[in-house]
Amino acid sequence: MRVLIVGSGAREDALSWRVAASPSCEAVYAAPGNAGTASRGENWAISATDGKALVQACLREKIDLAVVGPEAAIAAGVCDRLREAGIATFGPSRSSGRLESSKIFSKRFMQRHGVPTARAVAVHSLDGALKVLEEWNGECVVKADGLAAGKGVVVAPDVEAARGVVKEWYASGHIPGGGRDVLLEELLVGREVSIFAICDGRAMYPLAGACDYKRAGDGDTGPNTGGMGAYSPPVGFPKDMVDRVRERVLAPVLRGLLAEGESYVGILYCGLMWTGDGPYVVEFNVRFGDPEAQVLMPRVNGDFAQLLKSAADGALDLGTVSFATRACAGVVLATSAYPRSNTPLAGLCADVGLGADAHAFWGESALAADGTVRSTGGRVLTVTALGDDVARARANAYDAVRALAKRLGAAGALTYRTDIAKF
Numbered sequence: 001m002r003v004l005i006v007g008s009g010a011r012e013d014a015l016s017w018r019v020a021a022s023p024s025c026e027a028v029y030a031a032p033g034n035a036g037t038a039s040r041g042e043n044w045a046i047s048a049t050d051g052k053a054l055v056q057a058c059l060r061e062k063i064d065l066a067v068v069g070p071e072a073a074i075a076a077g078v079c080d081r082l083r084e085a086g087i088a089t090f091g092p093s094r095s096s097g098r099l100e101s102s103k104i105f106s107k108r109f110m111q112r113h114g115v116p117t118a119r120a121v122a123v124h125s126l127d128g129a130l131k132v133l134e135e136w137n138g139e140c141v142v143k144a145d146g147l148a149a150g151k152g153v154v155v156a157p158d159v160e161a162a163r164g165v166v167k168e169w170y171a172s173g174h175i176p177g178g179g180r181d182v183l184l185e186e187l188l189v190g191r192e193v194s195i196f197a198i199c200d201g202r203a204m205y206p207l208a209g210a211c212d213y214k215r216a217g218d219g220d221t222g223p224n225t226g227g228m229g230a231y232s233p234p235v236g237f238p239k240d241m242v243d244r245v246r247e248r249v250l251a252p253v254l255r256g257l258l259a260e261g262e263s264y265v266g267i268l269y270c271g272l273m274w275t276g277d278g279p280y281v282v283e284f285n286v287r288f289g290d291p292e293a294q295v296l297m298p299r300v301n302g303d304f305a306q307l308l309k310s311a312a313d314g315a316l317d318l319g320t321v322s323f324a325t326r327a328c329a330g331v332v333l334a335t336s337a338y339p340r341s342n343t344p345l346a347g348l349c350a351d352v353g354l355g356a357d358a359h360a361f362w363g364e365s366a367l368a369a370d371g372t373v374r375s376t377g378g379r380v381l382t383v384t385a386l387g388d389d390v391a392r393a394r395a396n397a398y399d400a401v402r403a404l405a406k407r408l409g410a411a412g413a414l415t416y417r418t419d420i421a422k423f
């Protein structure tokens with residue numbers, strides 16, 4: 001089949017790589033793609049959010065399956081446009097996408113359907129927020145309602161700090177994500193873990209889990225980022241973790257979606273806090289994570305393209321893939337200015353081949369005429385490696401990072417965390 005990957009980050013490079021290696025895949029395209037996707041198929045110069053242009057190109061190129069990576073494309077209704085045009089699409093509708101694009105919608109959905117999550121109050125003005133905080137005790141997680149690329153949540157240690165955040169947001173008129181609404185949420189205590197479920201509109205099935213690292217610096221210090229590394233499978237959680245997530249989270253979510261007339265097709269990323277009382281949902285994302293996709297794809301065996309196609313066709317066939325028992329760790333190489341700014345880096349070596357068990361996936365980037373790569377995002381590459389367990393995967397990933405950093409031609413301009421998957 002002919003597959004289109006929509007998006008341009010390292011997540012999409014990893015999806016394109018795994019789809020291209022699937023027996024049923026004849027050709028893989030990307031829109032707009034990056035230096036990695038360009039190495040295995042055509043990149044189309046179409047924005048990931050331009051549904052109309054994507055539909056035209058898919059019809060022209062006889063695309064059999066479109067896989068939509070970024071949340072912005074889902075929130076822009078790209079999956080709806082593609083499906084309306086009769087193109088099999090892996091990714092949810094704009095309406096289902098509100099589980100990610102509106103934290104208030106998502107919280108109310110969880111409350112309606114009995115999904116365990118932190119207690120929270122939605123507010124729509126500074127006065128409203130201050131009134132709620134008058135009666136607040138202890139920590140408060142302040143969340144902007146809309147899509148804010150990881151910049152819309154502040155975990156405030158006390159009420160005074162929470163007041164400061166809402167005052168600043170409302171006074172400046174710039175609430176992250178561009179909305180007017182804010183969620184004030186109780187702090188959950190535990191360990192974070194993400195479970196990825198696949199859904200074909202009728203059934204939902206947990207595929208795999210991962211843990212990611214959001215902060216820029218070692219030891220979880222420094223500012224929040226899009227993600228600096230990840231590993232899979234999660235370590236240190238109860239053996240029956242997946243069963244408990246299935247029962248307490250996925251089952252009520254699916255019942256709720258069906259009751260509300262939502263036909264959910266795609267990945268449901270359950271961001272969980274594993275508390276003394278089991279899993280509580282911190283948030284849902286409606287697509288694969290970045291960098292989580294980069295550590296999940298190397299663990300997939302079988303025909304991944306066929307798995308996604310079966311879900312897009314409403315008849316999920318889990319027999320098409322299995323997950324390796326081996327672990328995978330991934331380290332993000334970022335520019336030294338990240339996350340403050342996205343400084344372009346030119347003249348990077350395009351050959352990032354690392355051998356069978358290690359892979360490097362490009363972030364936002366393009367191939368230059370001279371064959372070198374120009375990186376345009378803050379996160380330049382995700383380097384991943386497999387290993388018999390997470391400790392070995394981690395050692396292999398850092399070996400690969402060192403080998404690649406030397407070859408890349410930008411040693412001093414790149415930084416990375418040194419404690420990914422370290423316990």
Ligand SMILES: Nc1ncnc2c1ncn2[C@@H]1O[C@H](COP(=O)(O)OP(=O)(O)O)[C@@H](O)[C@H]1O
Nearest residue numbers: 118141150151152153185186187188271282283
């Ligand atoms: N209720 C909560 N209790 C504890 N930590 C939280 C809570 N909500 C969010 N966090 C922390 O903030 C991070 C970002 O919040 P999240 O809701 O995932 O927003 P986003 O990923 O959109 O920025 C989480 O990964 C978690 O570490």
Ligand SMILES: [Mg+2]
Nearest residue numbers: 150271282283
């Ligand atoms: Mg999150």
